[in-house]
Amino acid sequence: MPVFHHLTPPQSPSQTDNDRVPLVSVEDLAFNYHDGLPALQGVSFTISQGEKVALVGPNGAGKSTLMLHLNGLLGGEEAPVRISGLAMARENLPLIRARVGLVFQNPDDQLFSPTVFDDVAFGPLYMGYDEVEVHRRVEQALEQVGMTGFESRLSHHLSVGQKKRVAIATVLSMEPDILVLDEPTSALDPRGRRALMDLLQALPLTMLVSSHDMRLVRELFPRMIILDEGRIVADGATEVLLADAALLDAHGLEAP
């Protein structure tokens, strides 16, 4: 039976929908920087509900650029990206942003409100939830990242590790379908990194996470996509790819 998603899908897609429509589908995506240099070329992949995928590759490979496409921040209406079957049309973008929780690499970019509470509450408030629900979501999101009690603290006075956690809470409070995290463990000390890994492990969400941290990749992500010079050079089981020393070496990666 053909499934044709034209209108907005229901709020909680049924199991049959999940089987047919991947959460994320990218087909032959290309993108050029302003100076005309190619940033992404022929990028295609899909992510199904519940998958945890690592996106690895050297600096400048196009990882962040790709992630910005998943939220409709780059690429425009014509981008060959679909989120739960939704095309990147202008009128779909707010719906897509409710589904894709994008966390920028630098938490200072993510946090734009005076206090932790304001920042975590922004998403649900914008979505139109009432005060009771917003409080519930903020409380729950902060609890998930282990930052309960920090509501009234000023975002820019937190440590890097705390900022990273709050940054993740700002999208958890929106209850997205997929978390897209750009290098969540960069600039963290070992303890902060460990805590963040435990947090990611505990979150029962679909994830696409870019990282240079190959131990994190091996521990948390069964699937791995290697991006280099704007192209996907490998997409498969992490264990298999990490065993391929020649492949890793060719793309500037190190086995953990």
Place this chain on the structure above:
Amino acid sequence: MHFNTFDHYQEHGTWIHRLDPRVKVLVTAGFIVSMALLPDGAWLAYALSWGLVMGLAMAAQIEPWFVIKRSLLILPFLLAAVTVVFTLPGRMLWQGPWGLTISEAGLVRFLSIVLRSWISVQMAILLTATTRFPDVLHALRHLYVPAILVSILSFMYRYLFVLVDEASRLMRARTARSAQLPGMKSGRSLWWRAAVAGNMIGQLFSRSLERSEEVYRAMLARGYQGELLTMNPHHMTAFDWQILSLAGLLIIMLQGAGRIL
């Protein structure tokens, strides 16, 4: 994107581009002072001055339209001068409510102020279009503008780009979380969105402040003592002197045209 937003410099390699920046700064300053000194209603002198600006623009291969477009930026500031229309005594042209009257002398003065500021700004735009900003600053320093003022200008120029980047990243983060669910009204009220925007501006301010402290510490760490040093030697050539004298002469002639004709 920011270089188009703020940096007017256009590389064309004409003789105007190659002039010593001191000459260009002096001539621009002299021209602006001369414009300010011209009497009201000296229309011919205004036209000649404008012709000079446009002629220079063409000689520098800068589109006159570019200069005119950029100069429209000052129009809002001219609102400050609008009061002279109503306050200057003279032959009455129009009588409105609340005792408002428009005098002929007031109108002439207002139009003169508009034209003179507008032409002056065009000259300044021409200067920045033909001279790299660091060279302008360097020239100012040579012309005995206090070091502290030049430093302030140079930091403003440098961090304008950083600030714009910062602001656009904050706005991108907001966009990324401006979401909607089917069947729910999103975006809340205009008042709420305005409050968020206000908070973001506050964030930008406190971050700028912190950034400036960091930069200052980094400068101290590298031996900064209140003076920015550059290694950009400028030599006045015979040609530079000739142009400077010629420009001085032209400015005096413009004054003459404004006062005598």
